[in-house]
Amino acid sequence: MKADPISLLTSLGHAVTSRLDRLGLAARFAFAVFRVLGVVFLRFGLIIRELYFSGVRSLSIVIVSGLFVGMVLAVQGYEVLQRYGSTEALGVIVALSLVRELGPVVSALLFAGRASSAVTAEIGLMRATDQLAAMDMMAVDPLARVIAPRFLAAIFSLPLLAALFSAAGVCGAWIIGVKLIGIDDGAFWSQMQASVDVRIDIVNGVLKSIVFGVAVGLISVFEGFFAVPTAEGVSTATTRTVVTSSLAVLLLDLVLTVMMFRGLN
Amino acid sequence: MSERQDIIRIENVRFAYGERTILDDLSLTIRRGEIVAIMGASGGGKTTLLGLIGGRLTPSVGRVFVEDQNVPTLSKSALYALRRRIGMLFQFGALFTDLSVFENVAFPYREQTDLSEDMIRTLVLMKLEAVGLRGAAHLMPSELSGGMARRVALARAVTLDPSIMLYDEPFTGLDPISVGIIGRLIKRLNAALGMTSIIVTHDLNETLRLADRVVVLSAGKVYCDLAPDDIRVSTDPFIRQFADGLPDGPVPFHYPARDYVGDLLAS
Amino acid sequence: MNRSQFDLAVGAFVALGILALLFLALKVGNLAGFDTGTAYVIEARFDNIGGIKVRAPVKSAGVVVGRVESISLDGETYEAVARLRISSAFRFSKDTIATILTSGLLGEQYIGLESGGVPEYLAQGDRVMKTQSAMVLEKLISQFLFNKAAETPGQTK
Secondary structure: OOOOHHHHHHHHHHHHHHHHHHHHHHHHHHHHHHHHHHHHHOOHHHHHHHHHHHOHHHHHHHHHHHHHHHHHHHHHHHHHHHHHOOHHHHHHHHHHHHHHHHHHHHHHHHHHHHHHHHHHHHHHHHHHOOHHHHHHHOOOOHHHHHHHHHHHHHHHHHHHHHHHHHHHHHHHHHHHHHHHHOOOHHHHHHHHHHHOOHHHHHHHHHHHHHHHHHHHHHHHHHHHHOOOOOHHHHHHHHHHHHHHHHHHHHHHHHHHHHHHHOOOO | OOHHHEEEEEEEEEEEEOOEEEEEEEEEEEEOOOEEEEEEOOOOOHHHHHHHHHOOOOOOEEEEEEOOEEHHHOOHHHHHHHHOOEEEEOOOOOOOOOOOHHHHHHHHHHHHOOOOHHHHHHHHHHHHHHOOOHHHOOOOHHHOOHHHHHHHHHHHHOOOOOOEEEEEOOOOOOOHHHHHHHHHHHHHHHHHOOOEEEEEOOOHHHHHHHOOEEEEEEOOEEEEEEOHHHHHHOOOHHHHHHHHOOOOOOOOOOOOOOOHHHHHHOO | OOHHHHHHHHHHHHHHHHHHHHHHHHHHOOOOOOOOOOEEEEEEEEOOOOOOOOOOEEEEOOEEEEEEEEEEEOOOOOOEEEEEEEEOOOOOEOOOEEEEEEOOOOOOEEEEEEOOOOOOEOOOOOEEOEEEOOOOHHHHHHHHHHHHHHHOOOOOO
């Protein structure tokens, strides 16, 4: 590769246009998927199967992770709080961190690694082996039959998984804080309840995870649907799903956090 | 009256992937009830032709009539209505890997009809019996041999009794016995169900036994359109190279390159 | 795996998820509290509101009775106007005093209400007549130094 200015500019231009092309493709794809969503609701059985593979199969990793994250938060939080003699605020710190941020974000990241990558691989493989083409030739729209149920399953699963993550985390913090360290049980819960607002903290957390579900779900089906139909192409697409989903979740989280919580305190 | 016999009419079609022209001003007519084999070098546009007929690809120029409907101009619902009368066998079967053999064959019934479960069971078993695999109904596609998978896919393709069957390289990768079985099934189904079949293939022997007409594509056009007997006795160098499997001839062995000696000495 | 097993597993998953949401709402959050119940809004004006934020607690005798709904500045009098959302379960007399207080040395600031003796009660939209502003540390210090200097004239050389 020669590094003369012209070829550098050319490759820069190519990088920009190819990304824009892909973004445009993704937008048109998203539009096409949204148009067939209504049809899928009429056949809920299709979504049930995907809820099983995406949601149920992610349960254990999400709950165990939530438990451990909550425990670690309790240990670290206690360490800092005791310097100021306000260890009973441990519940507040742990609950707010989990409900506002860690629940939605970490469960979305885990979901991207556990479920979305599998969805991409499955769809990519269906494409590589002409299953999607065969379906299309049988006058069955693959967008409605294969893509939309997997997309919807992500949107339904993630808020539930995020809630389970947060709940498990609070329980983990309770085990460490109250049972092992010996913070007062009443203070732990009452301080938490006084500071965690259902509308501002919990509803916003759920909204976040719904947005993450849309993003992660769309990325996984998009990467699968447009995977290069070879073994290498499918594996590349799977990796891209995890990388793109993770970045999208973190970026969206920043935007949403600013929109939801800025100027609140 | 003879017009009505033309079930597929392709008129002056041009198709290109970017810069690369695949089909160029190609015209072809297929009559009802025929078995037509499409042959030609790999990458010569045979599979593209099936894509155009099925409406999965759109030509840049020209018209594709299937049952008097111009396929590229059809709306999605009209196209899907047309596809219910078209069956397609994909190169490696394209069975749904997450469904059993039975469910694969039942798929078109479940998606396209309101038949009762009993009715579907009966029909599926009949279709599987026709390809000799009723006993394999409970197996998953991963448990089938290549030839069996192809037969299941064939049963699935004809579930809705299509009037047109498209076969994309149905013999590729099969042992001689399976090739014979598939060939005979194609012929029998075509006669029994009154279908029109279009077969894209490289297998000349099986094709000559099976087809009513052999269309050879070259350079994006119809090179010749002959009866199997005429292919056998043809003296055309291109057809002979094809029929006899000669490595070099009108289709060159070497990819276009610089002078060999010059290339070796270049460094 | 057949259809009903899928249904069972997914049903359990959804039930578990909803249970977790309820846990968050009832046990972690304060949905069970009075925030969603009926309430009335009163107004309190302070010369200086200190570190009070929207949603800061309003307490009476240490018990949370409501929250600060909004804070604004009156452009004419330059007073801070705090609107307090008080649970309908509690009534305060017309001569209630609102004070800005701090819980502990470093704790959060809150508004304390001290009910008076008048038998008439504050209703929706009423104003708390007597308020006591936040103590601003800088002012306290400078006042302290000023007083010190005034107390001991001539002792400095």
